[in-house]
Amino acid sequence: MAPSTRSVNFIRQIIDHDLETGMHRQIVTRFPPEPNGYLHIGHAKSIWLNFGIKDDYGGQCMLRFDDTNPEKENQEYLDAIEEDVRWLGYAWTRITHASDYFDQFHDYAVNLIEQGLAYVDSQTPDQIRSNRGTLSEPGTDSPYRNRSTRENRKLFHDMKAGKFPDGTHVLRARIDMSAANLNLRDPVLYRIRHHEHPRTGNRWCIYPMYDFAHGQADAIEGVTHSLCTMEFEDHRALYDWFIEHLPVPSRPRQIEFSRLNLNHTVMSKRMLTLLIEQEYVSGWDDPRLPTLAGLRRRGYPPESIRNFIGAVGITRKNNLIDVGLLENCVRETLDPVAPRTMAVLDPLKVVIENYPEGQFETLEVPNHPGNPDMGTRKITLGREVYIERDDYMDDPPKKYFRLGPDREVRLRYAFIIRCTGIVRDASGRVQELRCRYDPDTRGGNAPSGRKVRGIIHWVSVQHCINAEARLYDRLFSSPDPLSGDRVFTESINPASLESRHQCKLEPGLGQPAADTRYQFERKGYFYPDRDSRPGHPVFNRIVTLRDTWARISRQRIT
């Protein structure tokens, strides 16, 4: 982005101000995922924001696992999250866990009890709910709200000691049951959960709620700006209440921004989990998913995701961003660096009748037309080649520049050929093309001065390798699958994955370079999948090239 167009998002403006006024000397942020699922591109926004601030301001950023609910969290997720953050290109100052501070949180809770600001409530969950009131009516005080400090201290101690079953008591803050902000109606601080925790094992049977853990963890870590998404805005009053009433070591400030929404996909962990469990997709790293693991497997370079987030920006507005913008970001990062190669995804055999049988010739071609530094490679041409099936039409429409009966086209980097015959199978389907080539048109321009508009890619029948290509498209046909009253899985795009098993590739692709995304000329960017086996390469299509012809032919139809 040019300097003149660069603007600073509202959070950085706040930080700049806090630095100028001397409120802070160093900025500390944190990225606080709950380890109950894999990270997706929405998290990338938060990661980009928090770690980006750390990097640009010479500050600190913690990777903090918000592990306050042992029933949903596990080690697999902890590991995956670390890997994804690292892959995205960020380094944390420290890894921490909310559970690192369980002792401290407990002491804070006792502190509130001593101040008369917390009490043990022994109502049932149903009673608590119905006594909370509604959006427009105040709640009702719990009959246990006025227990003595002594009694509360004892009960809380017994909760901690494991003397009660789950759900029998909770510790609540004593704030205001008639507050307009529901979060202030005596929120639950601790609940009993006889459940093993991935890190603290069986040491605890009471676990703090998010609201009671998050801000205090921020304060303990010296977080200066606690950045979270808009749905926590109503919680800020509670966040501040704890900070004010507890002897915390610092005073963090919560600032909210809006989460990222992408069209033609779903982002919520609940929906992603459902797609995986019901096997609509193959797992958390299915290349159709917006998870970081999925995007990584698909072939998205981390840089392209960072650029995308930067392009989208940080605001407080609801948004639904066009996935086309993401696709544009990959193309933009891949175009200058991806080595070119020719690959035929849907092969149609062409026999060049006037090319001598058994004869081959080698052509030296550039790996990147715009960057000679990327070198050249040698490819082989012979009498038989494969071309793309849709580079031939029996009855070509206007503006179709490719092959048709008695039409000419250039084989990229090689000769001009003319289609002189069509071989069909019993059903009439084109099985093979017979062509003649003009030996004077090798490589450069035609001596006759003849211009051929169409250039198509090809591969030598005798020299290509067979491969599988997985062509991905958006997972949902609907731009906003969760809207409307249909079940969201009904709008899953049946063509979101198309596997082609008979692709013909240049032989060099048998051993693809490590971590390299290739451009299959005219077809898109491709990345080797981990399902590849010796003799059976598998490539994922990251994204197609921009395709003006597809647009023109679409217009013709509509």
Next chain:
RNA sequence: UGGGGUGUAGCCAAGUGGACCAAGGCACCGGGUUUUGAUCCCGGCAUUCGGAGGUUCGAAUCCUCCCACCCCAGCCA
């Protein structure tokens, strides 16, 4: 009918009362270059900022009212 937010082009998004008859990106529409219908390049794309009033010499920016959309009633985060 309670509280909290947000409204600038099809999608994002700058703009923080005066050089705004409003940046930039994506998309879209032209045109040029091109042995990828790719890339690249040039041009077009809001007399108007959710609406209506008002303050001011001057308003997208301030005030008033109205409208629309989003979030909140887990012992989830």
